[in-house]
Amino acid sequence: MINRLYNILTTAVLLMVVAAGCTKKLDLTPTNDITADEVYKTPLGYKQALAKVYGAFALTGNTGGTGTPDISPEIISDEGNSDFLRLYWNLQELTTDEAAWTWPNDAGIQGLKEMSWSSDNAIVKGVYYRSMFQIAIANDFIRQSTPDKVSGRGITGNDAADIKKYHAEARFIRAYQYWVLMDLYANPPFADENTTIAVTVPDQIKRADLFKYIETELKAIEPDMAAPKANEYPRADQGAVWALLSRLYLNAKVYTGTERFTDAITYCNKIIGAGYTLNPKYRNLTVADNNLNTDENIFMIAYDAKYTQNWGGTTYLAHGPVGVPAATSGTSGSWTGLRHTQQFVALFPDPSGATDVRAQFYTPGQILEMKELYKQTDGYSSSKYRNLTHDGKPAPNADPNGNWADIDFPIFRLGEVYLTYAEAVLRNGTGGDATTALTYINALRKRAWDNKAGGEITAAQLNLNFILDERGRELYYEAQRRTDLVRFGKFTTDTYLWAWKGGAAAGKSVNDKYNVFPIPSIDLTSNPHLTQNTGY
Template sequence: MNNKIFTAAACLCLLATACTKDLVRTPTNAITAGEAYSTPAGYKEGLAKVYAAFALTGNAGGTGSPDISPQIIADEGNSDFLRLYFNLQELTTDEAAWTWQNDAGIQGLHEMSWSSINPIIDGLYYRSFFQITLCNEFIRQSSESALGSKPFSSQAKDSVRHYRAEARFLRAYQYWVLMDLFGNVPFATENTAIASSLPKQINRADLFKYIESELIGAADSGLIAPRQNEYGRADQAAAWALLARLYLNAQVYTGTPRYTDAITYCNKVITAGYSLHPDYTQLMLADNNLNTDEFILTINYDGTYTQNYGGTTYLVHGPAGVPGKISGSNGSWSGLRLTQQLVTLFPDYSGNTDHRAQFWQTGQTLNMTDLYTSTAGFSTFKYRNVTRSGGPAPHADPAGNFSDIDFPLFRLAEVYLIYAESVLRGGTGGDAGTALNYVNAIRERAYGNHSGDITAGQLTTDYILNERGRELYYETFRRTDLIRYGKFTTSAYLWAWKGGVQGGTAVADKYNIFPIPSTDLSSNPNLQQNSGY
């Protein structure tokens, strides 16, 4: 199977019920599970469907999913995982605002005044549980007892065991997303009795332990060695990178810091053979599937095979004012813009000094004087649907609608920054000199020389937060980062229109997590709403 389109290969395959009360159902299919998993090829196709849930859009319910918001379903781009996740992680922060206030769910996100009824919040919640449902079924069908009855060769059974470990990783990833955004959520695994009960709610700290155990288990017994799997599929390094991210935020999730563990898993990734890709401006291009030096795991998008208005298509078209000849598309939707607080993290925001400052300024004002005016605030051309040579995307959509750019869920630069922050926060197993070297390696790539290097005295936790803003903007980290630093809801850091005020203001701490959708509360009496909603 073509590595670039591993995910896309499943686009015409099944979609399963997404609502959480259906976590304990077998995904609806035109064929039985026995038929679908009757051959080794059937198992690989089943795994492809699990990965494809990252990029597929539309009514995930298929044959009956009444709890998915009809507003989300009406715009299939808004049911894509990445677009939903980006909106919750970035539109709520200094990194992004969206112009079109009448789009379902937009009002209240940047202002941090959302309610328990919001189609974007609901959409991400159900989309994550949709993939968990697929994972649970695949894991159930690939158990040792299920394999024991199959007339497969020992080699084929070993391959299925690798696939099962990948499904465990993907399930753990989606439970991490839900834990990070929603706290205490419904919980079901492959061992939950099918269709006999509604899922119970798991405590955030207990879910942390489950995710940790699953990631370690998958890495130790099934995931393929780093950089040895097909492009776009998880390996041990992906599990290690998620563990490092999990431990970095452990104090938020459990009340107990785990910075030493974060360093341990950073070291595992760093020594696995990755390196920083030499040119930052090539990270988010249409042929970025070539960036296997830095990329650890990606969501694969393809202009021919995964056509939807979410994903990186959203990140190509969305930025306001960027002409199609720059973005490699048929033009801008005049939507996404940056607050001046994010832009001014760069002393020189022209891009001539720090090449990460890929800001579109023509026709845009620096200051976001109005939240819903498309020219208020710079935008960015970080995502461009062209190749390194400036040519068309490999599977270019002739109409210019859809993107070929893959989205890195994990890349080495993030791991370097986790290592540095964890050392500064007192974790052991690393050292300040190595942390400084990693940060300066990131900055040397950005500057093209040593002119951006910093000294040991400049390397503080606040510096790391700002450097994460410069390096990782528009990569779905900002909300989580600001919460970890105590700057998301508080007055410790203000940005334009935070709290609905042009100069920014503090908001209630309840906004550190999102509400459980009211539709799920009404259908599952086992659930309790998050405090304050």
Template sequence: MNCFTTKYMKTRILQLFTLVCGVSIALLSCKKLDLTPTNDLTADKVYTSAGGYKQALAKVYGAFALTGNASVGQPDIPAEIIKDEGNSDFLRLYWNLQELTTDEAVWSWQNDAGVQGLHELSWSSTNSIINGLYYRSFFQITLCNDFINQSSDDNLSKRGISESDATEVRKFRAEARFIRAYQYAVLMDIYGNPPLVTEQTEIGGKDLPKQIQRKDLFAYVESELKAIENELPAAKTNEYGRADRAAAWALLSRIYLNAQVYTGTERYTDAITYCNKITSAGYTLHNNYRELTIADNHLNKDEFIFTINYDGTSTQNYGGTTYLMHGPAGVPAEVSGSSGNWGGLRITQQFVNLFADKSGATDSRAQFYMSGQNMDVNDLYTSTDGYSSTKYRNKTRAGGPAPHQDVAKDFSDIDFPLFRLGETYLTYAEAVLRGGTGGSLTTALDYVNRLRTRAYNGSIAGNIPSSALTTDFILDERGRELWYEASRRTDLIRYNKFTTAAYLWAWKGGVKNGTAVNAKYALYPLPPTDLTANPNLRQNTGY
């Protein structure tokens, strides 16, 4: 199934390369770390060929899907998160901050580390999920920085790498730069003003990393993606699960759509430009919406641009799509294709009401489990209050078991689409409606109706006229199309509906019917440990 980060990755990933043995993510010490490995698998042995570099690159990718604790190089992930390794998975941390804080999700277990206060939008700077994502993102950035250093032209020359191998390794280096840019885009969106640590910082002087302002970080991410665009493999030519040019275009279109939030200056025309690159690259909508998030969704190369790959036997942890498969409350094992549900995730009635027909018989994107569940979330932490999700199912499109199902059915085989064509269509439409040039309302309407035709199982009954195509409609349609795909918080902020009274949902602000909250919650706080250790850092306003 997941051809790059699966079978050999679990057993080899932690052996391959241990030069980066730890990170206080803002590099808490001003002294250089002792990077001498404790085993005999040194850089000089790993980096002798393109094959060796590819194995090391697998560790960079693997940081998306594998978890770890202090013994494997993540000493700064909060202790309460480490107790359950699944909580240290990048996707679970990121998903929680993007979804549990919105109308799309609530979680039953208020005693779970970091959960209480997320949906209520009342967290503090010591929240372990907030701090955990920060450290996890920087952990992967550190792996990227080291790989970028190891694959420099100087090192390739010193190690006698042949020119043909060097050409291949430079593509690997561009992929590592893409992953680093992606993680900095996450930090820009979530925290606003983190420290900036690059390969030069890692090599360079004795000073602690400097904080970068959000608009400057935007410029950095943009410049990195443009610099590597032509170094990455052409769209649709790389191995499944690895970055190509379309992945860079998709990330650029996403940050351009949100540029006004990040920098104060709109970039809708640029968003359209990069959407056009994607739509001209041969991607098409997969013909069945409900096959986007199931166990053999690795077959969806028609629509998927970039994924985090999970495998039931080789990437076992309780984060990622395992969390999205098990988490929904009340869903029977035979429906989810798992060993049972955790009684955790539910959905507010305000989000459910985006669908006129909640059964899914009309719009197939309505994948709710309703039996034994109340639609209204009358009590935030009662597992039967709120419908549940059946969107992530560990079964194949034929209804059979997952290709790499573990015997106990504990772990997911479902890959997570970080970027797919459906988002591109909606980005294009919104950017056109907001005044961007280089596109047309006719094409925007066509893209939206293609999504709706698929959702309505090939029927045009759900198609809308041009008069219905508004920015507010796009927000609702993004909800219907992209729900549980870790984008809702960012979308609500862009529409000024996250902290304000312009849109209320159950228990927003800790009030049953919802209330506006302090605008500071549009950004998460930086971890106090980094603020204490690095005097260059300043906390976000209000924390």
């Protein structure tokens, strides 16, 4: 059940690490009166604590257990802006051709589209500390769920076996968040369950070393994870491990300087061989009952209008687009914020959606060209995220005021895996072939054309430029665009320009330092082990 994990969380009395705003406090000891032995004395206590680890993806605020006023005062003053997904999504999308935000006075917004951010940007700081917070609570769970700890508390048999799976899942979440930090910040501080609490100032880890750590962790936990599609929703399983490995290997040259495309294909094959299939309707992927899409979903952040009430997450993605009527978005109305550049719209030969149904643009009252960056009428809007069921009915846990969304967010789904397989084949990875790659791409295209004729491409059309464009069409607003553009060498260069890139209306190249974000200045001050990324 979609809300089960958060129901467990909200009824739990938990002991967890309280994150702080500087990395020297990445592993603080608790300061309340509840001890670890009380929290973890029963199997239910362990499951409640695991729910806290997962809940850090979607919950905000100090009482909700995932916020901290030290993250960034500008961000925490608006709890929605402290949600992991909203922060992460903004760095991955607002910096690219896919999205712009209307309101320049919102903390951290100015400088993202223009690629002129600094180490004091509120959103740059916010993602950094949110990821580290989830790592901190995962570390605590991991150290409390070792076999010695579990047996020492008298837990045995099936209960101990379940906790072994929980332990692996917490390691997966930690690995995912370290991947986020590696992708965005390259060389973050590092602490694991063995870091001495409240004593050790974390060392900085180099990007290539962090890549190896993530790879090793994922391979180590794979046998202990539930089989694909066999775990309680929305918990991670082997499919999630394989999906993160495939993404890790696809971007390996960026992270380490060494290509790993053959390994990317290997893990794509594992996922595809596990029985995942495309959902027949693209629209079903981002609606309020998309938790039912177990055919395509691999790992999701679950949002629920009853248990995850904040202004971030998919609430942001349903309300945010300019002009979309409440009856269409399934919300109380638009925040008149999110818009596409004309260059992104041009990826769709027919932006009406009459052919490629993925072109879910909302155009009434909008002009195509983004002549002004912060003008709400400039740029088409989007209706991709709708807080209605696949058949247009109210959301399962519909908020009567229309505020909160029930839409789950896809971190990994099969559509991405098909695209990864095809790209890795085109980049000369082995273990796959061009014919199969074309089959997978055309499966996406057939769905995009609602199984009507006209969408399929030929072998001659399948090239790397096509793949980048197809990833844009298939995965837009799913927080992947920046990573893709960096991998293709188009994020900072003049090989692809979009409106307001570099602060110019027509777009311009920027310094290559912007391929990664800076370490927040507060961490450089508080942790002498850290050095800033080159150029900042």
